[in-house]
Amino acid sequence: MNIQARKQRLRQRIIAARDNLTPSLRAHSSKRIVGQICSLAIYKTAQTVLGYLNFGSELASEMWVWQALADGKRVLLPRVNKASKHLELFEVKELASDVAVGAFGIREPSIEKCKHFEALGEIDLILMPGVAFDRKGGRLGYGGGYFDKLLAQLPHLQHVTGEASRLREEARGGHSRTSGLSPTVSCPHRPALIAGAFAMQVVEEIPQESTDHKVDWLITENESIRCTLGRE
Ligand SMILES: Nc1ncnc2c1ncn2[C@@H]1O[C@H](COP(=O)(O)OP(=O)(O)O)[C@@H](O)[C@H]1O
Ligand SMILES: [Mg+2]
Secondary structure, X not given: OOHHHHHHHHHHHHHHHHHXXXXXXXXXXXXXXXXXXXXXXXXXXXXXXXXXXXXXXXXXXXXXXHHHHHOOOEEEEEEEEOOOOEEEEEEEOOHHXXXXXXXXXXXXXXXXXXXXXXXXXXXXXXXXXXXXXXOOOOEEOOOOOHHHHHHHHOHXXXXXXXXXXXXXXXXXXXXXXXXXXXXXXXXXXXXXEEEEOOHHHEOOOOOOOOOOOOOOXXXXXXXXXXXXXXXX
């Protein structure tokens, strides 16, 4: 079975199981997960955060978005651009008035009310949606690759190798490696990637492709998992 088929089979299995959780269990677990995310130092210091609004049986990420607004963060939400198959980000100030149901029945920021956000380099933290995760940070989305494509656009998460890497390290005042083969340059401003999910969404291993990005933290109702630092 090829990797896309394996991913699709896993998506169907986990979504069906998640749909079977009772609303009260989902609400209770969501509260714990949101509380855990907000207790992370990386959340406390973050100024600009990207969230999403839950649909179906997902974790109630909306609670986290409310909390981030209440904590005075600059809060961004994505809109699906169906034509380009990419996400566009908008800054929201008030959930009650700035959001309406959009593509795929997902609540999205209103173009009329919200400011388009393009300074991708200023994002400190991203709450990543997903169907399933593994403990090493592997993530399975809904199959559109939307967040993978967004992350590929972020200046901090692009892989810089060889000569470009050496030049960047020199520019940062670091000691350049004479081989010119240093791997991904670490950048102090890259956003933290955090996933919140119910414990039943954690699986042994997510099949990974080269375009898949790993999350740094995986927070469930039972535990906070610091995933490996290696991205690919
Ligand atoms: N950076 C990217 N540029 C172009 N296509 C991408 C990129 N990232 C992902 N894709 C494409 O999106 C599609 C879905 O990716 P996949 O990882 O299976 O979905 P998801 O992340 O939603 O689970 C794949 O065909 C993949 O090649
Ligand atoms: Mg993916």
